[in-house]
Amino acid sequence: MRTTYDAIIIGGGVIGCSIAYELCKQNKRVLLLEKETIGSKASSAAAGMLGAEMEFETNHPLYTLAKESRDSFSFLSKELFDICGIDIELIQKGIYELAFKEEEAVDLKREAAERHDQGEEVSWLEANNLLIKEPSLSPLVTGALYFAKDAQVSPVKLTRAFYHSAKILGAEIKEHTKVVQLLQSNNKVTGVVTTEETFHADSVIVACGVWSSDIEPSLKMVPVKGECLSFNTKRSLLTGTVKYKNCYLVPKRENRIFVGATSTPHVFDEDVTFSGLFELMEKAKQIVPELSGASFEKAWGGIRPQTLSGIPNIGRHPHKEGLILATGHYRNGILLSAITGKKIADYMESEVHSS
Known part of the structure; x- marks a missing residue:
């Protein structure tokens, strides 16, 4: 039957x-x-x-x-x-969008005010308060937009x-x-x-x-390739997820940090490229200088599915x-x-x- x-x-x-x-x-x-x-x-x-x-x-x-x-x-x-x-492994420690330049800080402060007026739990953190919460961040950071309710798994x-x-x-x-x-x-x-x-x-x-x-x-799906890598660190360097421009650092359990992600549309291969990893590592080091001493764990690529x-x-x-x-x-x-x-x-x- x-x-x-x-x-x-x-x-x-x-x-x-x-x-x-x-x-x-x-x-x-x-x-x-x-x-x-x-x-x-x-x-x-x-x-x-x-x-x-x-x-x-x-x-x-x-x-x-x-x-x-x-x-x-x-x-x-x-x-x-x-x-x-x-x-x-749900971690509810928020996401920080960083500013390094004064014009970036101005834009993010404006966004914080607008989102606060719309009732969101989003706030601007000046550098001194940010570095108290996340002391491993670069001392050159000028502040961050903090999305308190965002999380990761x-x-x-x-x-x-x-x-x-x-x-x-x-x-x-x-x-x-x-x-x-x-x-x-x-x-x-x-x-x-x-x-x-x-x-x-x-x-x-x-x-x-x-x-x-x-x-x-x-x-008519559009492939968008992304490359990521991960590191093992001797101690916990971040509590919340950190983003600057197109680079994000996501702290996982057991002192691991994911770093992502490149974005290359119309590419179907999952190969990891020298240029992709170099770009991510340069940005990651700018965000958390201590990462330069971390142990490389692995790198990988994936294909995001985008509609027209x-x-x-x-x-x-x-x-x-x-x-x-x-x-x-x-x-x-x-x-x-x-x-x-x-x-x-x-x-x-x-x-x-x-x-």
């Missing part, structure tokens, strides 16, 4: 695993298909920042969604740990926690299973064809990042019944993973009740 799932999810990154988890909480019959291994691409290349207010201004279309997602991580962290025993552990929790709640998950095409009948998607077999479902969810265009060419509009696709396909999109999160996949899973699950639940 043919098995028909409530949902087939294509893509085993943080977005796909979050959706599987949320659907299983609603007792849906879920199949997740991943062409390589769970979390092996962009999800494991991320630094894990939950920078809702740092990343988006209040008038940005994603601002409210991003804040809601970030704020849900306190509960989500406990919920996932209770189910699967994995600690996603371990992207690898978050993805694993979604994955294991979904499995515990009944999801069927197949790795090394490549989807080659969608099953379609009269503009309705009814399942997927893989290299091995065919699977049927009421809904198919495309959540495979920049590779989503391979499944649904109308998506810059806004992720979350919801039903405009022209194909039974096809749901959850892709194009660009550099905010970790931040938006929690809310994306909930949105897709709620959307599917509302579809059931309206049919």
Whole structure:
């Protein structure tokens, strides 16, 4: 007898695993298909920042969604740990956006005042107060915009926690299973064809990042390569995440620091380049001079999935019944993973009740 799932999810990154988890909480019959291994691409290349207010201004279309997602991580962290025993390493110590030049300080002070007037917990810290909180920063810093509520997690552990929790709640998950095409009948998607077999479902969810265009060419995903590296330090150098221009330093447990990230659009390779690492190390040393004595741990590259509009696709396909999109999160996949899973699950639940 043919098995028909409530949902087939294509893509085993943080977005796909979050959706599987949320659907299983609603007792849906879920199949997740991943062409390589769970979390092996962009999800494991991320630094894990939950920078809702740092990343988006209040008038940005994603601002409210991003804040809601970030704020849900306190509960989500406990919920996932209770189910699967994995600690996603949520660190709620804020994010500092630094100024080194006087004109940078003027701009950030203005932004602090505007955001404060809009009711955000964002403030300007003069250099003396900043260096009390983060004494390893360069003495040349002139201050920082402090996003007190922004946070960070371990992207690898978050993805694993979604994955294991979904499995515990009944999801069927197949790795090394490549989807080659969608099953379609009269503009309705009814399942997927893989290299091995065919699977049927009421809904198919495309959540495979920049590779989503391979499944649904109308998506026209844009690859944006990013390179990162990490260091081990003899002592803890930072408590909060620190950003200056396009470089950020994210302190992890056990005296590790992630440094990211370059941004190269329209590049599909994950190679780590000399110029990319040199640029990041120069900026990191400017921000925290003591890093020059740190032990190099590793370097890696990943491909961020960007849409042509810059806004992720979350919801039903405009022209194909039974096809749901959850892709194009660009550099905010970790931040938006929690809310994306909930949105897709709620959307599917509302579809059931309206049919």
